[in-house]
Amino acid sequence: MGMKMKERLDKFIASQTELSRKLAQKAIKEKRVTVNGAVISAAEIKIDTDSDTVALDGKPLTYKKYVYYMMYKPSGAVSATEDSAERTVLDLIPPQMKRTGLFPAGRLDKDTTGLLILTDDGDYAHRMLSPKKHVVKRYIATLDREPDEGVAERFADGIVLGDGTVCKSAKAELLGSKRAALEISEGKYHQVKRMFAALGYHVEALERVRIGALALDKRMHPGEVREMSAEEAARVFE
Ligand code: URA
Numbered sequence: 001m002g003m004k005m006k007e008r009l010d011k012f013i014a015s016q017t018e019l020s021r022k023l024a025q026k027a028i029k030e031k032r033v034t035v036n037g038a039v040i041s042a043a044e045i046k047i048d049t050d051s052d053t054v055a056l057d058g059k060p061l062t063y064k065k066y067v068y069y070m071m072y073k074p075s076g077a078v079s080a081t082e083d084s085a086e087r088t089v090l091d092l093i094p095p096q097m098k099r100t101g102l103f104p105a106g107r108l109d110k111d112t113t114g115l116l117i118l119t120d121d122g123d124y125a126h127r128m129l130s131p132k133k134h135v136v137k138r139y140i141a142t143l144d145r146e147p148d149e150g151v152a153e154r155f156a157d158g159i160v161l162g163d164g165t166v167c168k169s170a171k172a173e174l175l176g177s178k179r180a181a182l183e184i185s186e187g188k189y190h191q192v193k194r195m196f197a198a199l200g201y202h203v204e205a206l207e208r209v210r211i212g213a214l215a216l217d218k219r220m221h222p223g224e225v226r227e228m229s230a231e232e233a234a235r236v237f238e
Helices: 009-016 021-029 122-129 151-157 191-198 230-237
Strands: 006-008 033-035 046-048 054-056 059-061 068-073 113-119 137-143 171-176 179-184 203-211 225-227
Touching: 006 009, 009 021, 009 033, 009 046, 009 054, 009 059, 068 230, 113 122, 113 230, 122 230, 137 191, 151 171, 179 191, 191 203
Parallel strands: 113 203
Antiparallel strands: 006 046, 033 054, 054 059, 068 113, 068 225, 137 179, 137 203, 171 179
């Protein structure tokens, strides 16, 4: 597949797992690494990322330049890479899916649930989050009371938050049972909660269900994470 790529064994292992370069070298010394089935104890040998099979502790590492994960973020996890006291979304990634440099592309509040993308592709995340791209995010908010008919029009006109921040026109739909969908293309701090607050509603629960044309996989449960195909990852920009 594609261009032949030669890479140092320790560097390859560090890029495909959560091990640092140092720990990758240690694993090689400890004879935990095989290349095409043979134990290799020299970190500096060059492997071919297309045709060689590297295994760590008996588990083959399939070469991937970048990974794109879909997470159904549960309430209670913070969208950060490290947090001394709190559980982060990275703590929910199974060990075999962990990679050096993995981070959440965008943030959801601690109590917000739903679609969160994690990747180690900084360029992808940058494009997704760039205000110029106008990637639309769809949220379902559960409010403290049934929203009035006029809410959709107010959001469509572009509302002003309590502190004077102006929001772009956003599309809202009333869904019944105190629920409303809101689609925004910006990512201001607590934006959905503050937009509803500006109209006198309190958001009691918030779930992100779509980014661009990429929908949260309904078969997933809160706390679950799975790898996406390249096609799925690209849907964000559709
Ligand atoms: N808007 C919010 O208020 N919170 C989120 O987590 C995302 C959007």
